[in-house]
Amino acid sequence: MAATAVRRLAYSSLPVLYLLHNDLWFWYDGSRFLGLPIGLTYHVLFTASVVLAMWWLVRSAWPAAELDRLATGPGSPQPANAGEGEARSPEGEG
């Protein structure tokens, strides 16, 4: 899959998670799942899925180019990789 498509997919996971957070379906359900009330278990699993989504996001949609551009914007002498903190010699700044 093209990188752009993956990136878009990663971004689109965020509104999906936002919707999933509002779990109307377990509102009055007092049953247990994995030893906890299902309403709590759901949100624990939800939190775990957020971890996975964020990992995916920073891995496939990290805006490195944009951050570089912001970090080396108008008036800045920094090279393109300055946003990633690489060393730069004063001679190279010109």
Add this chain to the structure above:
Amino acid sequence: MTLTIILGYLLAVLLIGAWSSRRLAATGEDFFVAGRTIGPFVLLMTLFGTHMTSFALLGASAESYRVGIGVFSLMASSSALMVPVVFFFVGARVWAVGSRLGLLTQVQFVRARWGSDGVGLLLFVVLVVLLAPYLLIGVMGGGITLQQITDGAAPPWLGSLLICGVVIGYVTSGGLRGTAWVNTFQTGMFMLLGAVTAILIVTKLGGVGAALDRVAASRPDLLIRGDSIDPLRLLSYTLIPLSVGAFPHIFSHWLSARQAATFKAPIVLYPVCIAVVWIPSVLLGVFGNIDFPGLEGPASNSVLIRMIALYTPDLLAGLLGAGVFAAIMSSLDSQSLSLGTMFTQDIVRHYRWGWRTQRVPPDSAGPAVRRGRGGGRLSRFPGRRTEHLRALGVVVHRLCLPVARRRRGALLAAQHGRGSGRRDRHRDRPLDLVLRSRVRSAGLQRGRDRRDAGGGHLRRLGRGAGCRFPARQTARRRAGSALYPMTGADQPLRIAYLAAGAGGMICGSCIHDNALVRALQQRGHNAVLLPIYTPLRTDEENVSYGRVFYGAVNIYLEQKLPLWSRAPAGLRRLLDNPRLLARVTRSAAATDARELGELALSMVRGEAGRQLAELQGLARWLGDEFQPDVVHLTNSMLLGMVHHLREVLPRALIVCGLQGEDIFLEDLEDPHRSEVLAEMRRRVREVDVLVAPNEYYAAAMAELLDLPLSRIDVARLGIDLEGHGNRTAEPAESPLIMGYLARMCPEKGFHLAAEAFKELSDRLGPGRVRFRAAGYLGGRDRVYFELQRRRIADWGLEPHFEWLGEVDRQQKIDLLHGVHVLVLPTVYREAKGLPALEAMANGVPAVLPDHGAFPEMLEMTGGGTLVPAGDVSALASAVEELGADADRRAQLGRSGLQGVRRHYTARLMASDTLASYRRGLRRRAAGAAT
């Protein structure tokens, strides 16, 4: 025992703070944002610890005691999603911008972005007012916690005093680095102790299942969300964590990151931390109903502490008490530090309370220098790289045109990359007054002439300012049997001059066009200056017409929505309203190069482009209302109009000026650049006359447009000398005063002037040189300018630097009268160089780069010296030499003044232009005759 453990913990915290102070460098940046060196783990822990106050332990358990498990979804999992999202989309970007500009607080961001002192001050007040309660709650919470843990043995004030003393101790000794380290320790403490406590208590309750059974027996409503939380509340609570970046202490920690990628760990692992802290807290709160049912009000807030006292030994109670203290302090310290940072940076330093001349150590020059490369100086921007980068400010300006904030409008910045700092002296006056003054000043006829001038149409246009055009030369036209009767040197011409406005910016092209049209009018010609894209801004009497053609909003909409061209004409005209255009184009925003390329291509394709409706409207107006003898396009980016205008106005001479296109074209990306250039080369052959402002630019454009040089006439640049040339004496010999008068942007080389100022100060000694600068500062160049100003401050030269901002005509002249030398070290090949002419017109020698229009200008005037472009040392040396030689300055000043009077007046410019018109008309007449 408990008190001993807590005191031991506080001592440990102080030691960590003291240890961190060993690495503290004596710079503000290091103290306030740890020199931007915080790594991913510490950033994660400190962000989490700072964001999670003691509420995560005490409040969460108390809330779940009352409400049940729903608290986790309400407050924890919503934060687990939204906070990392804010880190991802906002935090990393804030870091990047803050790192580049050396910003330390939110107020500085606001001031750098909008340049408003007042808004910054207002934000400061708002932040302090909102943050103060947090601080107080933390201090009070420390007192109450200690009182409860010690069963009332320790009074509340003791706990508050302890917590204040410890926090102030390690914050002041270690700065943000110390705070971050302590926070990391404390966050680890309360996470670990919270988990251990939960395990111990749950074990004593017989396990999670057994405890849940007991709760279910008495309070089953606590194991569901039920009616205690309604869905709308859950939905709205998810929005609360979006405010995380608004907290000054979180903001400070963002800025302390070592690099953008440092944010990755907090983004991914923040939800893990949430789960580790909140799951035990929520469960313990719910389980509190087993042994302590029926607690209400404030009593329920202490349910966790009661459980600890009941189930855990003294040792753990003491440790958990320390954990609660840790949770409180981990927020309190960052809040205190951020308040201190704001007060120091945004008030004391900003308003220079107490240290006007303080020097910042060299290694604090800014993050751009310090991050990961061991000091040094800020490099020049754009320096040698810029030959191809071409000054980002210009690119941005071009990419952004006027309509901008919402990316409407784009092309018009094309020819406005240059220009001295000026402003419309009418800017504060209602537009109708401006228009009236323009009409009066233009010497245009009113009243009875209106009939001859097509009064019916003009009344319909409803400008309310009388007729804009002198009576048509109907008698002359009737008498003229020849097809092209206007070739006689004594015949007044009807000239429609199409000039591109530049939104809120005052540009050299606008000033040039305005001065030319004024001079043509003064010579008796019926010249009208028609704004394209936006109204024009000048610092002289503005003679432009009150209607804008090719309104920036409309051309953008036509580009994006092809059907827009079929919108009702009335609606489209509404969007061409000059006031509206002036307002929406006041601040420019970036448009990407591809988008700009598409628009430029469409524009230059004229009748085949998407702006055909605009072209037809313009041609119709010219044909119906004005019937010009000459249509003069300000630059060749308007060549797309030529073919259609030729069809509608077959007798009109089509003239195309040349100014600034080369830079614009260079900034386009292929394939658009090639396509635009090919289209221009094709269409330029339909033009009758091409006019450049100097020999240099004529040659450059001949090559670019693939034309023989003989096709391009030169109508030398000119300025209106009114008010210039009255300098009676130079300023005092010492200190040497170097002036800069141009837009504050990279392409004009302000950074080079600043570096020359530093070098001169190094050579001559501080205080022996002053630097006075003035010029228009566009929104997109603010960051650049702030960076340069910061460098000057870091060099300790701020007391000797004076920035006058945008100046009006008189202020500009006053500035020139008050300097010994003017520098204009443009990094690109300047096509005009108006400020240099203005300096010479006031007897001020100019030091100019040896490229673009300047060599020719100095050859003609002898009013200055050339230095190698981009060579700061040479620039400084030239200024130094002139500064030391009053006779030489006087000689150059006299020569420059005479040269300008002899070669560069608006009247001469008009003469040259008229000569070109006449030649073109004669050629056309001759061609028609044969």
